[in-house]
Amino acid sequence: xxxxxxxxxxxxxxxxxxxxxxxxxxxxxxxxxxxxxxGKSSLLKAIAGIEPASGRFSWNQQLxxxxxxxxxxxxxxxxxxxxxxxxxxxxxxxxxxxLLKSRISRSERQRRIANVCATLNLSEFNGHSIxxxxxxxxxxxxxxxxxxxxxxxxxCDEPTNALDIYHQLNVLQLLKKQSEQGRLVIMAIxxxxxxxxxxxxxxxxxxxxxxxxxxxxxxxxxxxxAETFGVHADWICNKRxxxxxxxxx
Amino acid sequence: xxxxxxxxxxxxxxxxxxxAWHLSQGSSGLTLWDWWRTDALSAYQQAILADIRLPRLxxxxxxxxxxxxxxxxxxxxxxxxxxxxGLTGVSSGAALTxxxxxxxxxxxxxxxxxxxxxxxxxxxAIVVVVVMAGNYADVNRVILAGVAISSLAGAIMALLxxxxxxxxxxxxxxxxxxxxxxxxxxxxxxxxxxxxxIGAVLVLTQSRFLTALTFxxxxxxxxxxxxxxxxNLVLIAVALLAGSSVxxxxxxxxxxxxxxHLVRLVGLNHPKQVLSMSALAGAVLVLSIDIFVRLIxxxxxxxxxxxxxxxxxxxxxxxxxxxxxxxxxx
Numbered sequence: 001x002x003x004x005x006x007x008x009x010x011x012x013x014x015x016x017x018x019x020x021x022x023x024x025x026x027x028x029x030x031x032x033x034x035x036x037x038x039g040k041s042s043l044l045k046a047i048a049g050i051e052p053a054s055g056r057f058s059w060n061q062q063l064x065x066x067x068x069x070x071x072x073x074x075x076x077x078x079x080x081x082x083x084x085x086x087x088x089x090x091x092x093x094x095x096x097x098x099l100l101k102s103r104i105s106r107s108e109r110q111r112r113i114a115n116v117c118a119t120l121n122l123s124e125f126n127g128h129s130i131x132x133x134x135x136x137x138x139x140x141x142x143x144x145x146x147x148x149x150x151x152x153x154x155x156c157d158e159p160t161n162a163l164d165i166y167h168q169l170n171v172l173q174l175l176k177k178q179s180e181q182g183r184l185v186i187m188a189i190x191x192x193x194x195x196x197x198x199x200x201x202x203x204x205x206x207x208x209x210x211x212x213x214x215x216x217x218x219x220x221x222x223x224x225x226a227e228t229f230g231v232h233a234d235w236i237c238n239k240r241x242x243x244x245x246x247x248x249x
Numbered sequence: 250x251x252x253x254x255x256x257x258x259x260x261x262x263x264x265x266x267x268x269a270w271h272l273s274q275g276s277s278g279l280t281l282w283d284w285w286r287t288d289a290l291s292a293y294q295q296a297i298l299a300d301i302r303l304p305r306l307x308x309x310x311x312x313x314x315x316x317x318x319x320x321x322x323x324x325x326x327x328x329x330x331x332x333x334x335g336l337t338g339v340s341s342g343a344a345l346t347x348x349x350x351x352x353x354x355x356x357x358x359x360x361x362x363x364x365x366x367x368x369x370x371x372x373x374a375i376v377v378v379v380v381m382a383g384n385y386a387d388v389n390r391v392i393l394a395g396v397a398i399s400s401l402a403g404a405i406m407a408l409l410x411x412x413x414x415x416x417x418x419x420x421x422x423x424x425x426x427x428x429x430x431x432x433x434x435x436x437x438x439x440x441x442x443x444x445x446x447i448g449a450v451l452v453l454t455q456s457r458f459l460t461a462l463t464f465x466x467x468x469x470x471x472x473x474x475x476x477x478x479x480x481n482l483v484l485i486a487v488a489l490l491a492g493s494s495v496x497x498x499x500x501x502x503x504x505x506x507x508x509x510h511l512v513r514l515v516g517l518n519h520p521k522q523v524l525s526m527s528a529l530a531g532a533v534l535v536l537s538i539d540i541f542v543r544l545i546x547x548x549x550x551x552x553x554x555x556x557x558x559x560x561x562x563x564x565x566x567x568x569x570x571x572x573x574x575x576x577x578x579x
Contacts, residue, residue: 048471069473078471085463086328088518097464100457101473129518145464155471 001025002047002153002184007055009039009046009208016042017053018208024186024201026152029179031199032188033219035229038205040188041081044155047186048078059153073101077151079142081158081188088131091122091141098148116144120174136167143174154178156187160194172198196220204228253522256515260529264310267536271306272298274543304435309539310532311438312430312494313504315445317531319490320505321512321524322452325459326483327388330513333506334491336391337484338398342374343367343495344426345402351422352409364440364496371495374398375488384477388466391480428499428554430539441497448489452524455483460520501554503561504534510568534561 002024009017017039024030032040046053049064049072057064059075067075077098085094095113104112117123120140130138139159146154159175160168168191176198179185186203189195195202196216204211204219206228212219225233231246273280277297284290284298319334327336335341347367381394410419452459458479461469470476494501508531512523538557542550 045467048467050467050470073473076471078468080465080467080471083465083468087463087513087520087523089463093519094463097461098472100461 313535317508321527338374341402346370427552444493451486
């Protein structure tokens with residue numbers, strides 16, 4: 001279980017996160033939604049320990065900031081937005097970077113890489129250089145890098161960004177599968193219908209503040225969407241499905 | 250046999266072959282063949298081999314390796330294929346302090362201290378760059394800080410030379426900065442080796458961190474690497490490597506930039522491969538250029554640093570054009 005108490009993050013001119021308090025159970029796919037600049041990425045970075053935030057961020061009652069490097073690397077994994085590898089390497093070498101901090105044997109290393117490739121339907125690209133992969137295939141490799149250390153908590157910053165609709169759904173399904181296996185997956189996402197469709201819970205942020213946290217139908221109300229996004233949405237969401245037609249207010 | 254092992258073996262053999270050729274060159278006309286043929290060399294010939302040619306060979310190999318390694322480390326650290334050791338500001342810092350010593354006429358008093366003063370200047374430059382870069386996980390700040398310090402040092406140096414009361418200052422300075430392996434001995438080897446070794450060991454201890462930097466700094470921090478601290482450690486290591494080269498043979502450009510490119514060109518892209526292979530490729534480059542410098546005779550020996558740039562720049566352009574056409578095909 002992830003618990004955040006009074007999580008705040010200072011920016012140059014304003015608070016990027018203001019007193020966020022929430023807790024989320026494992027085994028869920030959670031969507032972070034909100035307008036640009038709402039603090040979605042900031043919250044992910046604060047949890048991942050990339051930006052020094054004040055407040056308590058704990059995983060299963062253990063403070064994340066108090067964990068040792070290797071322990072934390074095995075607990076959480078962070079997938080940055082559009083983090084394309086700088087150098088052309090083979091797929092296995094790229095995924096192996098996710099294990100740099102893990103002290104495991106060579107055979108265990110290879111077993112884990114083979115496992116994660118099988119899970120993410122990447123086995124056919126074994127030995128390929130990543131330059132030969134499409135953007136959608138590469139996104140799965142980046143996900144594999146984040147998952148190969150078998151973290152309990154996976155943080156993804158807009159994992160569907162820059163992907164075509166087929167690969168967007170593909171990535172969402174894979175993330176959903178990860179959460180069903182007991183992981184907590186938190187992702188920032190812009191597409192509200194997709195968020196409603198795939199996520200078990202949504203966290204709505206605006207100007208660094210927590211507006212609402214709950215099941216999609218609780219969060220995606222007309223009032224919430226009008227207040228945060230400044231759009232009027234005709235029909236939003238119920239427990240069975242989603243359809244929406246946003247118009248400017 | 251994996252491809253990296255093959256390449257290490259191949260380049261080692263090339264270095265051995267080039268070393269034999271390198272040892273056979275010189276104004277005395279003594280060749281390795283003579284040495285092989287005769288049972289005993291005269292004391293004069295032994296002195297030529299042991300005190301002139303051997304230190305020059307060692308300096309060529311070590312400097313090439315040091316520059317190649319430093320260049321690879323910089324490119325991996327800054328995630329930028331155009332980065333090179335000079336971006337740490339260490340070469341210009343070292344050059345500036347040297348010019349200052351010459352300008353104030355302190356050379357006669359401090360001639361034996363000059364390398365240390367130069368190294369101190371180089372390290373001071375890197376400290377300024379590190380402080381300017383701050384705690385941000387943003388490589389652009391390091392690059393900008395490096396460029397700023399290098400330009401500032403260059404400007405001050407030009408001003409000092411322009412105002413120099415001593416007409417020989419410019420000549421002395423140019424001899425020092427153009428980079429040359431001529432007239433070097435074991436003292437230069439002894440001077441550079443400790444710094445080069447410390448720098449190399451430091452860089453190699455950070456090879457996992459540099460591998461992780463295939464991804465953005467944010468991802469690397471999320472993996473549990475303390476970012477500014479390790480970045481600064483690598484910068485200081487690169488400064489020691491580049492500084493050791495500058496104080497022993499002067500400024501040799503392009504080797505640090507070119508060596509990692511050559512390694513990637515043959516398909517060795519893994520950061521660990523790039524680090525080790527760039528050292529070997531750098532040694533091959535400097536050895537070949539030094540042989541070339543001695544083969545062409547234009548009355549006096551051309552400075553190695555200048556020839557390296559003259560050969561290196563078109564080679565780099567050719568590589569870039571080739572890369573571009575490959576991308577166009579894809």
